[in-house]
Amino acid sequence: MTSTIAGSAHTPKEIPPHFKPLGQTGLWCHPLGFGCYRIEEDDPTHEAALRAYLAQGGNLIDTSANYTDGGSERTVGRVLRDIDRASVIIVTKGGYIQGDNMRLAQRRHFPEVVKYGPGLWHCIHPDFLATQIERSRERLGVATLDVFLLHNPEYFLNARAKHGVTDADHDEFYRRIREAFVFLEAQVAAGTLRFYGISSNNFPLPQRDPTHTSLARCLAQAESITPHHHFKVVQFPLNLFETGAVTEINNAGLTPLALCTAKGIGTLANRPLNAFTQQRMVRLADFLPPGSRPSLDALAAALSPLREHETRLTADFKLPLMGEGGLTDWLLQLAPRLDSPFAWEQNAYRLVVLPVRRWLEQLTPPAPPHAVAFTAWQEQFMALANAALASVAEFAAAQAQHQSDAVRKQLSSAGYESREQSLSQMAINTLRSLPELSCVLVGMRRPQYVADACQVLNCPPVDGVSILRYFANRAPSAD
Structure with missing residues (x-):
């Protein structure tokens, strides 16, 4: 032929x-x-x-x-x-x-x-x-x-x-x-x-x-x-x-x-x-450099600005948090269940983005003179929330890298040696x-x-x- x-x-x-x-x-x-x-x-x-x-x-x-x-x-x-x-x-x-x-x-x-x-x-x-x-x-x-x-x-x-x-x-x-x-x-x-x-x-x-x-x-x-x-x-x-x-x-x-x-x-x-x-x-x-490890304490520290901002909602405006502990607690509970960035990508909208939007729509804005301050709070909340989502994505990547490192170790045991690949x-x-x-x-x-x-x-x-x-x-x- x-x-x-x-x-x-x-x-x-x-x-x-x-x-x-x-x-x-x-x-x-x-x-x-x-x-x-x-x-x-x-x-x-x-x-x-x-x-x-x-x-x-x-x-x-x-x-x-x-x-x-x-x-x-x-x-x-x-x-x-x-x-x-x-x-x-x-x-x-x-x-x-x-x-x-x-x-x-x-x-x-x-x-x-x-x-x-x-x-x-x-x-x-x-x-x-x-x-x-x-x-x-x-x-x-x-x-x-x-x-x-x-x-x-x-x-x-x-x-x-x-x-x-x-x-x-x-x-x-x-x-x-x-x-x-x-x-x-x-x-x-x-x-x-x-x-x-x-x-x-x-x-x-x-x-x-x-x-x-x-x-x-x-x-x-x-x-x-x-x-x-x-x-x-x-x-x-x-x-x-x-x-x-x-x-x-x-x-x-x-x-x-x-x-x-x-x-x-x-x-x-x-x-x-x-x-x-x-x-x-x-x-x-690989999702991160080999050897990267997920740290829930580090994630909590990264989300601390969001937590502090959420406390103002109840302290200054007397409005309820999202759920029992707010978005911060929800993200810290969710993160350990994410074993890869793909799991996060597939579920972020359903589990986080959509519930946040619905919660914000249900909040009743305070009357003047607090209305302007509340609008500013919302704008800053969205910025901090987006930063928090990025931190959760990085945490998921670290969890996946931990699994990737385990696979690399198994490859080494199987006779595949390479540090550059x-x-x-x-x-x-x-x-x-x-x-x-x-x-x-x-x-x-x-x-x-x-x-x-x-x-x-x-x-x-x-x-x-x-x-x-x-x-x-x-x-x-x-x-």
Whole structure:
């Protein structure tokens, strides 16, 4: 098979030395792909990050129809207009019914829809996939998709798991996979896509898990259609704590990655820095300089101006504090429960900002001559409150850094020694060092994230398999 980078006929000598083959597709890809999960079409920073990735030699972009309700694909399409289309590999996905797709599904009533929950449906029926491929091509501005993946088809099994998954459920699941593959083979013949595959969070699960997606059974469906099938790419989560793709023997004596290697299937690893373990997420990155420690006493000292200001509300204006102890006490009670800046970002509005606004609206301003002084109090309160929120965010970052330091210590115990690399670089480099893995998909929404990730190419390779096996036998530590 001729070696190519995306769609152009490059000779092997023109392929950069650090590129990897995408299975037996004939495509060669940068070891780090640009993950578009949270790429917003109206955020210029996100577009600038994608352009920076391409400028640094990146050539694989991973997106999906449901990422920011199509906005991610539109952003990619805008960037593609300014570059050589043949220089990049475009991977997109379909299957989710949310947002605009929900409105479409409610009008069209597609067959075999899995109504998983309110606002979250799923479908891989050919009738629905046809709309997804056409819409993705339009948003991306391309005639042909390089790779199209069924996006988490295991929602069918996950929904059945609520009442118990049966053998009949599994048979039905793989029948639906086969029907989708028949349709996708026809799309390849029509020229709308070149290769297809599956992105599944359940490929790495133990075989005994009732929702395990069997890569071997999926491959068998493609082989039953034609020995010259185009099921050539899969995607799965892989990171220091979710190691199943490398360590879980769940496919006729092989791990998912080993089976893909044996069968010439290209492999894309997602979530390299967002590890879900013990029902929580561990962000594999540094938030503050290593060694930083959270101090509730230091936080209390930083919030003392706000506390002093709040006392004036009762002393000067005879008005009630927010809650029993005021905003200061509420923040000091909340802070220890925040194990990362992301937890703070996701909950700050609901837990703090909105309640403060409602409390301020309910306060009855005092009559003159105290009204002017109260207005001044409110203005200063808002300034102090904003400063307090920033202090809480820093406290959450310190708590997360404490966890990051523990992960770094575990990496050292696993044989990974580096004082210069950031934790995110160490986590990515562990996966990048796996010879069989085609590409690590990294969320790089800012140009500085691109620069940090691409520095991994200058890091010496490590024994990724040994490191992942070490982590597979250990629970995350908080010490």
